[in-house]
Amino acid sequence: MQIKNKTFLVTGGASGLGEATVRYLVGQGANAIIADLNEEAGNKLANEFSENTIFAKCDITSEEAVQAAIEAGVAKFSSLNGSINCAGIVVVQKLLDREGNPADLAKFSKGIEINLVGTFNVARLVAAQIVKQQTDEEDKGIIINTASIAAFDGQVGQGSYSASKSGVVGLNLPLARELARYGIRIMTIAPGVFATPMMASLPEAARTSLEASVPYPKRLGQPNEFAKLVGQIIENAYLNAEVIRIDGAIRMA
Incomplete structure (x- = not known):
């Protein structure tokens, strides 16, 4: 699939990996639907590329909003060709606190609801729209979900986050097999440690430690590197049902 003149829904598109993806796709001649809860940032980005973007305030767990x-x-753009699902949250929570009290189940469930159920919600609605369009193109659509290396290398306190991202990885193959008959591909990217607003909120010592743990390049990933991988996936029609780590070879102990 060529990127130029295609339209993509980008969830979490107002900041971080999502914003970088919007900027990259529009730079390649695509149109982008910026779906995010942050109205100020979303509208600002949409206004920057007014002809090729539109902002939609969106809770990815809401069928109506998506x-x-x-x-x-x-x-605005006549059709939809795919989605890049970047929206998600990080839940830090141990199974037991220092006093041995059990974790708050609602907090755990929130991570699953947003990261996993929200991703599934977007995928099903985007797929339905693409199928409804009934185009003659062979490569009719692409859905790219965002997991994390935490799906494979979960750390203490990442129970909800790791489980939700493992679930996103688990969706990959069954959805790809199901949607193959419609000419829709499913791919998943599992990013490592990236220079996003979430990472910037960490103490400097924590960021330095994470950078040092990356074998090569020994730094945080840049959002535009994630976005470039999105572009490569879109344009390579033989990539399907695969999970790609982009992490500088990091493997968390």
Whole structure:
């Protein structure tokens, strides 16, 4: 699939990996639906690329909100060719606290609901829209989900986050097999440690430690490197049902 003149829904598109993805795709001639809860940042980005973008305030766990974002994009750009699902949250929570009390189940469930159920919600609605369009193109659509290296190398306190991202990885193959008949591909990217607003919120010592743990290049990943991988996946039609780590060879102990 060529990127130019195609339309993509980017969840979490107002900042971090999502923003970088929007900037990259628009730079390659695509249209982008910026779906995010952050209205100020989302509208600012959309105004920067007014002809090729539209902002939609969106909670990815809401069927109504995601469907409204899709419909707004189709109304402006005529069709939808895929989605890059970057929206998610990090839940830090141990199974037991220092006093031996059990974790808050609601907090655990929130991570699963947003990261896993939200991803599934977006995928199902985007796929339905692409199928409905009935184009003659062989490569009709692409859905790229975002997991994490935590799906494979979960750390203490990452129970909810690791489980939710493992679930995203688990969706990859069954969804790809199901959607193959429609010419829709499913791919998943598992990023390592990236220079995002979330990472910037960590203490400097923590960031330095994470950088040092990356074998090569010994630094945090840059969001535009994630975005470039998105572009390569979109344009390579033989990539399907694969999970790609982009992590500088880091393997968390």
